[in-house]
Amino acid sequence: MSQIFHPSLNLIAKAMVLGVTLLLVVGSIVSYIFVRSPYMRGTTIAREQPVFFSHEHHVGELGLDCRYCHVNVERSGFAGVPSTDICMGCHSQVWADSPAIAPIKESMDENKPIAWNRVNNVPDYAFFNHSIHINKGIPCKECHGRVDKMGWTRKAQPLSMEWCLNCHRNRQDHLVPREEVFNMQYELPKDPAEREALQAALVEKYHVDIHQFNVTDCSVCHR
Amino acid sequence: MAASTDPAEVPVLGPGQTYATVTDRVSGVVLTKDTPKGWLIGFGIAFLIVMLMLFSLTVLFAKGVGVWGLNNTVAWGFAIVNFVWWVGIGHAGTLISAILLLFRQEWRNSINRFAEAMTIFAVANAGLFPIIHTGRPWLAYWLLPYPSMFQLWPQFRSPLLWDVFAISTYVTISLLFWYVGLIPDFATLRDMADNKTVRRIYGIFALGWRGAARHWAQYSRAALLLAALATPLVVSVHSVVSFDFAVSSVPGWHTTFLPPYFVSGAIYSGFAMVVTLAIPIRKFYHMEDFITDRHLENMAKIMLATGLIVFYAYIMEVFFAWYSGNHYEKFMIYNRMTGPYAPYYWALIFFNGIMIQLLWFKKVRRNIPLLFVIAIGVNIGMWLERFIIVVTSLHREYLPSTWAFYAGTFWDWSLYIGTIGFFVALIFLFLRVLPMINMFEMKELVHHLSHKGEEH
């Protein structure tokens, strides 16, 4: 009887078996990492806007307070995008006739709102409330990053459920004093002991509920 | 020989069979160039029905499960009925190859191959239903435990999740078991074929099997262990399926004896399906020498035994309802017997309880056409049983204000019939490209028989 396969196939066949197994393992690891990558979470893209607006300039250089434009962030679940008249508050004098301001003027004159592009977007079925986070001492930069260093605004955090949970389950580690919430430069004490003491105190002060044996209630965000 | 009266006289193998003849007869069916007319016609019809199934599925996905007869009271219908029915059928194969192997039942050798094939095809159908019956099937993968970005896991207390594990394990093990059994036969086909490509193809699947004694040793041991594992698996799978109901709080579902009841029911319907297939196949391919009346009779006996267990379960159900003194349980049974679905219930009792009693008589067991009819009847009866359990329990539950009715729509039926077509189509393909009978085990049988000093 004659052979139907070439001797080399012995090795190749075995190699293939091994290869497939390997592929499965590596594949799953890669995909695990990939879906969480900045690329997939869109934290790399600085999104263009209809108006050339730079947080870096307004916050970093001019040192404007967040609340100057995001007026309701302490009162409302919805931080709020500044209405045109707020922009005009300054720009009716400052840079009044620079081309960069033109779109704002136009919006004012034509009574047409400016259509900004959403940067930080959570799915419609996830209900996030700014005011409570602000009021309990979660600093803006915790989620929005150092906007004072951003030209075009960029998504700073993955904003995935995993990410939300990890913070909610270690609330004390993210607290800062209420008055530092809007301060982009504020740094917690370097010394861990000091830092812990401070945050423990804040937990007391703001009545942050940290005794929840990891149970995170779904209906807090989904309803 | 088929006319012999004493079952012991009826051999499990026709006369004059040698290693060579066995090999040639069986592999011949596969390796022949000209496909039989009957096969082409049969497969053609089955294929058309598969098209119907695909159409039905398209409509389902496009519009939503609302196209079915479901409502807010009877939230499960045909999909789950068919699921349980198919899983049940999917039990005979592994049972025959595993349990009967452990018990060293020689007569299993000729039927285990296509019984296993049947199992896999049936379970494939079964697996389809739980997925498509969900409202958002494209998210069914959420039931697999993987590290998602929600950091959420499936809910391991849910019987439906147990199903996911039970069914997938069952499919995997059955497939492997089947394939392992096929390896030596692949080698045979490789060696028997004249066409080089054909030999190559079977050669690949044969993995280079060459019948070395040491290989056989590992092989038989592995097969034995697999059988030992598969046996509890078979039992567990349908027990788990029964948990879907037993674990719930629905009167008519919430019963502790459901697992044994379901398992025996599964074996019952499984064997019925094997008989339903074996009779025409052995006729069409003239395999009477391998699938003898002895086989059919033994299967008939098993049907009788399991059938009696099932019938007993029906009676117990009624007894418990009465004995429990629970209003809802009592009402449930009363409603089954006299409610809007009473005809189904009594039909079920007839098919699974009364008709089966005929098998007490050897004459009936030996009467092939009649046996065939009975087997078909049992298939129907077992489907009705699942329908009764699912629908009649749900449609009149605790609060009379929520009582409602359920009836399958065209889309329910088309999908059910479609899966039957799918099943048959796969069987046809199997018969064409794979040895329907395990050749090496048959040769082993020849060997044993020759030692018993019987045939040659």
Place this chain on the structure above:
Amino acid sequence: MSESIYGLIARFDTPEAVVEATRRAREAGYRKMEAYSPFPIEELTEILDFKPKIQYLVFIGGVLGALTGFALQYYASVISYPLIIGGRPFNSWPAFIVVEFELTILFAGLAAVFGMLGLNGFPHPYHPVFNAKDFKLVSRDKFFLVIESSDPRFDAERTRSFLESLNPEEVTEVQP
């Protein structure tokens, strides 16, 4: 030339013959040999004094499965994301038994199959023995005994005559 061949192969018509032949060859002190048959013959295994190891793998597989099963469920429902489900405890182990059981079977089963294939060195599409004359009948109705040239006692002439003495149907050389 004796070095250039894989070994000598003898064809037999009946299982009894090959069993007998193998015994005799064994007694004659041959070790590097293998018998081939269309179906398993237990005597051969004994004669060749071969002990299958597969069962250990299966056991390990089973244990692994059980552990994975419980670990997975415990991690998911107690450590990673505990949820209040119908007021049941986070670690409702009675409910976890089913999945644990299924995984035990699954792992053990996989170990059995792939263990067997592995131990048998499959896939192994090319093997010298396929070169032997009429060897394809091994999967039909013939029985073969091969004595490999690598056996210390192997000698083209003497081994051939020895095989001839076992009244085979035919003795031929197996090219490597």
Place this chain on the structure above:
Amino acid sequence: MDEKRLNISELRKRLAEKTGKKYWRSFNEIADTSEFREFLEQEFPAGAAYLDDPTGLTRRTFLKIMGASMALAGLTACTATNPEKIVPYVEAPEELIPGEPLFYASAFPMAGYGMGVIVETHEGRPTKIEGNINHPASLGATNVFAQASILNLYDPDRTRQPERKGLMKTWSDFVTELGSAQKDWGDGEGVRLLTGTVTSPTLASQIQAFLQKYPAAKWHQYEPAGRDSARAGAQMAFGDFADTVYHFDKADVVLSLDADFLTSGPASVRYAKDFMKRRRVADKPENQVEMNRLYAVEANLTNTGIMADHRLPIRAVDVETFARSLAQKLGLDVAGGDPAKFGAWLDAVAEDLQAHKGASIVIPGDEQDPVVHALAHAINQALGNIGSTVSIIEPVEAEPMVQMDSFAALVEDMNAGAVKALFIIGGNPVFSAPVDIPFKDALKKVDFSVYMGSLLDETAVETLWYIPRSHYLETWGDIRAFDGTVTIMQPMIEPLHQSKSEYELLAALLDEPDATSHDIVKGYWQENAGDDDFDKWWRVTLHQGSVDGSEAKEMAATASVAAVASPYNTINDEMEIAFRPSPSLWDGRYANNGWLQEVPNSVTKLVWDNAALMAPAQAERLNLNDGDLIVLNYFDHSVEAPVLVLPGHADNAITVHLGYGRKVIGNVGRDVGFNAYAIRTSRKPWQDTGVILTYTGKTYELARTQDHHLMEGRTLVVSGTLEEYKQNPEFVQEETEYEKISMYPEFSYRGNAWGMTVDLSACIGCNACVVACQAENNIPVVGKMEVMRSREMHWMRIDRYFIGDMDNPDVVYQPVMCQQCEGAPCEVVCPAAATVHSREGLNDMVYNRCIGTRYCENNCPYKVRHFNFFQYVDVDEPTLQLMRNPNVTVRSRGVMEKCTYCVQRINAARITAKKEDRPIRDGEVKTACQAACPADAIVFGNIVDEGSQVAKLKASPLNYELLGELNVKPRTTYLARLKNPNPKLSEEV
């Protein structure tokens, strides 16, 4: 938005593509595709008014894109790769905080009367109606109509702009044509005004001005389901028009003469509140429990009849006889009674009433004949109730008149050709006119006819001009409540379409076509407020939602017995036909409201249809069954109607509901049910004998949300009598005692524990909760077909069971919503962990995790879970997106949904409380159903806080768990239903 006007020829082209639709309806449908969207996308619709209004009206300018993007909380996650637009205001209105709701006081007008409401708005979009606690007609509660009115505002079928003979026009076109028409009006001869009942002071003054300008012009009023009998009755008794106000909180014994005062009429909410004050016992200590007692005499089985401790089903025409017999028993000198006929029942009632002189009420139904009202007045007077439990007040209406006569007179003149210009404001008379008043034909004789209505309806297509009427949430206005209290209605939103208010129409008639409702209403009050600091008065009044001291004065009136001495009707034994306003569609005005079409009739559980209701005995005699099509023939007018057998209905009588069978209307209401107006006459508009009934042999499919009406001997609704309770307060506990064992240890929940009690003694089955829930939680409407497949989506339903004698059964209501079980069976079986428990004990339903196995639904013993078998929610229609509650996810196809205890409200309250570092106060969180309930039957709160009302109620011996034997530990529990039967008649109960 003239530039948005449609090019007709272009429309015709598109029309060609559309088929099978009435041509002039399609105009609007097509119109609303592209142009209307565009219109919505602008922040300020072109030509919108009051941009610079000092009173901060800018807040009402709404913002479609942001609004919709928040409202459209669907189940689709946005990945980083599809950027979403986010649009701020141009000028931020100072008091508006995006993301935070605002609440404004206004009034819900119906049939001329107002009910004070508080409107919740999001980004200037009204989304929910709540009751106004300071308003006499509401006291914080609402009714089913008020709840559903929000949908009317956003109804996609609303007409977009004025039309002239089916062609799209604008207001200015109308004004021009009106001007030229007015030229030859002279003194107004032949100029007529037809309105519904008018109580609005502003509108009234405008009409007066109009009548002064055109002295020969006439003003007619017509309400198809109006209160003529009450007016005529008062006239009969007191010699002059007067209104009656009842004080149920002061009444120990109440007799209803065919009056469904608990759920029907302008004061029903208030009356239900007052009545229940005297009926709820669970919140009182066991030793001092007491209940009022209600007797009801009626033909149809109404909610009031169901609440009654004793109910006497007799034909509506026999009620007069009953009243006369009672009067005689009470020693009044009237004829025509037949005390023997009513036997012990009558004696007991009379005795009871006499025993409670000055503390009882005899209340006649608005649908009863005037004489019954007059009799009731006389009886109340004899019992000394007038002045104590019954007040006679000056008419609330601007111009009381017997409307049927006025309407008849108008049509006479029209037929005589004496009417050259007719202005119809609301009411849809072409549809609702009695058969013997041929309004439709008469209308053809009027050259210049103008109709103002909210939809293009039967009347709109017959008149020359049609002006879309602004919804009450779109316009300023004022209206009086049943007791005369005036509310100034403020708009919550810019008119969505080119609609106008009746004030603006009247202004146009007075040559001020550009006057805005705001100027008109504010102008009127500037003169009549009688307050020197008007701006303050205005702000305060708007804020509190009622004008101080505006309630009608009580008048000294003595009812004349002589007036009612002799019988008014000659009663025969022929079969009776009774016409009643539909509890869902009223006189038909709400026919295009999907919520109201699908809310189950609380008694029959019928949806999307009306039927000929008859007693079982009668159906048996005539060998008829549910759904059999019969022809009702009454004075050679006939209509085909399906039979519905209603236990407890009076024998030898048929009741039909008005308002169905609309032919010209939006997509929702067209051809739903049969039109009972087709056999209604002005001679006997409410009931008469002599209807002839023939079976057609055909049957018709009726959709009911409940097909089985008996409790099958199960302990579902536990009920007893006050006596039983007094003797053995524990009787409920004994009835619902079960051994409870569990394989697992008890789970200890932390923090707040939300729970609810439902008082079955209080529930009047009015459905306000059901619709409130629907509005609050974005619950879709599924339509008749789906209901027939038992796929309705209402998160809460009101189960209704009949007990005992078929001819006069005891009927019980049981509101059932998710019971929030601590040992929830649904959670255990969900493989995806899509329904789990929160630490506060809520059974959370996570839509976005649900894959739709429906296992939870099977395993829910209460069957309160509802599955989206199809994509039920309309996510395309722009106006409907504006209506959605932005705080509740809009569910998509294939997911399960259910009651959440209004978790969005709990969360809002929790956040507020946390910000203020305090616990959530009792009563701070009110679920939508609780807030709407006029009977305060539903109480929600924190059950671990002993101080909370819910905790107190759960401690009551009347408290029990539904299906307690299943040991699922529901957080919602029920308070057993108590009745207070008269011992003398108790064998009847």
